[in-house]
Amino acid sequence: MKKIGFLSFGHWSPSPQSQTRTAADALLQSIDLAVAAEELGADGAYFRVHHFARQLASPFPLLAAVGAKTKRIEIGTAVIDMRYENPLYMAEDAGAADLIAGGRLQLGISRGSPEQVIDGWRYFGHVPQDGQTDADMARRHTEVLLEVLRGKGFAQPNPRPMFPNPPGLLRVEPHSEGLRERIWWGAATNATAEWAAKLGMNLQSSTLKFDEGGKPFHIQQAEQIRVFRTAWKAAGHEREARVSVSRSIFALVDDRDRAYFGGSDNKDQFGYIEADTRAVFGRSYPGEPDALIDQLKGDEAIAEADTLLLTVPNQLGVDYNAHVIEAILTHVAPGLGWR
Template structure:
């Protein structure tokens, strides 16, 4: 068994839920949580993408706002499903936000048909639904555009206007901060071969095993085996982690009930896709740290983006983040970042 790596980067992930009758408050809560994360020394804050739900539908817009309310913390998406996106337009948006943030954006993406595609195809792609390419090629197009490859066959002056043949603004360095969110061995291998960073979460596909940690470990090793940077290639793990050190008795009871309700899905592969879910980690920081140090996949990463539970209150998230930064992170060898 490998020795665990000291935790170098501590991040968190939020879905950004909101009340449909008061969406502004929910978005403000997300921005406040990101601000508080920076104050606590977190290295990164990540937002999920939720289309046609009461969660963040436009993570790039939310992170544009966050970029103006923070100075240091890295801002990521985990993940943007590219089936909903035009790679050229997304490349422009990502580069713009990266420039606004001073080079702090970490876009995470995935591929595949949009969720519930049959229900939205006539709205999303009324003329091209049958010919849209939802394969890895869609990611490759985004990579090429972000990295500065030509987007147009024309460059020069037309009348009084100057045109570029590549995405503008071009943000140098953004291409090296693109992440692929993968749950299969094939995705891990593809991401590594294409020089991306790799996001592995609390969901994996049960292909070679039915042990979550073993499956995730195989993905990490396959990714690095195919990446030009080898063992130095960046991997971030995103488990659901709920420290209870400073939680009230009522909060602890609610957190434990949340995890219990979700436990049955962790016991065997789920659905035709044979998806495996990791158990939520609830307990004191020392208890969670002990479980993580014994986790085969965690032992091979030095970056995490711990996922906040979906349905908790703003005050719960602040308590969880505070315990992560002040107790759990240090127990794993992490040191908070300083303002700058």
């Protein structure tokens, strides 16, 4: 069995071809798609966060709204860029969203990817410490967040508070018990996957990974997952780790599917996401259901993961994206033993 959810970047565009033309459209349709996905039997509704872009950016109001509208489905991010985050404020927001959702929040975070503006995190008031990089800053913010989410008191109480305090040092409120164990790290390298395992974070691996050997994407990603699991076991964590991978998979079951994705490229691509960073971008999987089943059987990384996130073309509208999810759940997942 494999958990299957969707991942939306929440793009919007005023283009006449888009059914998501404003920020309000992107937010409200994201809620509607999560509700529809739950009704279809999907396991997760996940959202990507990008700043300074016509995409979803402020995740916690959305996550809280989805949590209030649904009852069962996991609600998460994949991922939040920690270079932009105040970890204590984030702990408050995450705790509130998780309590509203009844403990269903699965919070994916990472160092982030190239953004729309140069050093955008500086505009948010964050600057790396002397001798550190922005990636170091993201990991430092992450370590603070993880510690705060443990729920231990650390702040000295005011001797004359406005309201009575519980005894001892104070913690960030609201605190949601168990959220610390539902933090995921979006790793682009084997080394950061190993680091995440040591800190007790679950692993998210997307459709992009730094190239570490020139092998096909799914093989490099499977190797990354095995490095993560080895490090997790060595760290001695008591609970079982979770691993998710993202894929663009489209079952061609009607004329709309064939028109949108029938001619899609389905090969890995190698390129540079920064001046000196070579990366491999995973292939997409468009095809008739039987052909998809045969192709997906050979994806080593999907086989290693317990959770699959289907990237959805959100600007095609809620109804069509619900159809995309349903087609995978109905026509593909059973043939692979995922359902």
